Amino acid sequence: xxxxxxxxxxxxxxxxxxxxxxxxxYFDFKKISGEIRxxxxxxxxxxxxxxxxxxxxxxxxxNTHKIKDVxxxxxxxxxxxxxxxxxxxxxxxxxxxxxxSYRVIINEVQKNWLDTNEKHKKRYENILKLTxxxxxxxxxxxxxKGSHILVVPPTYYTSRWFNIDRHKWTxxxxxxxxxxxxxxxRVRYKFVNDVDFxxxxxxxxxxxxxxxxxxxxxHSLCSIEALxxxxxxxxxxxxPAAPISYRLEKLHLIxxxxxxxxxxxxxxxxxxxxxxSEMDNGYAYKYLNNKE
Numbered sequence: 001x002x003x004x005x006x007x008x009x010x011x012x013x014x015x016x017x018x019x020x021x022x023x024x025x026y027f028d029f030k031k032i033s034g035e036i037r038x039x040x041x042x043x044x045x046x047x048x049x050x051x052x053x054x055x056x057x058x059x060x061x062x063n064t065h066k067i068k069d070v071x072x073x074x075x076x077x078x079x080x081x082x083x084x085x086x087x088x089x090x091x092x093x094x095x096x097x098x099x100x101s102y103r104v105i106i107n108e109v110q111k112n113w114l115d116t117n118e119k120h121k122k123r124y125e126n127i128l129k130l131t132x133x134x135x136x137x138x139x140x141x142x143x144x145k146g147s148h149i150l151v152v153p154p155t156y157y158t159s160r161w162f163n164i165d166r167h168k169w170t171x172x173x174x175x176x177x178x179x180x181x182x183x184x185x186r187v188r189y190k191f192v193n194d195v196d197f198x199x200x201x202x203x204x205x206x207x208x209x210x211x212x213x214x215x216x217x218x219h220s221l222c223s224i225e226a227l228x229x230x231x232x233x234x235x236x237x238x239x240p241a242a243p244i245s246y247r248l249e250k251l252h253l254i255x256x257x258x259x260x261x262x263x264x265x266x267x268x269x270x271x272x273x274x275x276x277s278e279m280d281n282g283y284a285y286k287y288l289n290n291k292e
Contacts, residue, residue, distance in 0.1 A: 106272075
């Protein structure tokens, strides 16, 4: 049995496809008074997750922390859905993959561990052939020089989910970096003027990655693109970059960043990204549970 929670129409297609081949109960949302993009609830849910029931939900907005907290408290398995690691297409079929994609993580919001299952390499190699060696997923050599360090602060909602102060986080990181390097420190916010939620920065990330020495994030997907392009990373335990990055507590090593093998890390990420078709036919669920 899977309890599935709807949070918004655009992501519900993934949730519904994922659960359709299995016994499930689907909880639709209702808007309630409260903060914008946080003001929903599920009237038919009594707040409990029975033993043996798995859970599926999307995103860190819209009160999903309530679902996560119950799952953690009762030790229930949950599948977290969110934007894909690669080939993001804003809910439209990607021109190369000809399908929609999403990431599905078990019991976390990011793939912050290294999954060494050999099947992930085969999956990556199949995707590589399908996309004709798309530059987005081909590892580049580690970068040995760079003029600036890119800092990507957590967003308001990330900060709320992890109970941190994003402004303090940013100022502390910048202050510490200045202690250990003379390189330019460049800050890239997600939204214009660093508002809580609004118009996204239109400057492509690849422009900030040009001549970049290292990237410092909390758990942003920006670190994935940086690492694939050979730019070392410093990040938190919650990041998809965590397996091949120094932690934020090691910013004193900013001039000697970590440069280790990235292949298995890349394969591991592909072990948690699936097309809508793979969810619809039950393959994604079986793959995640080693039943394919």
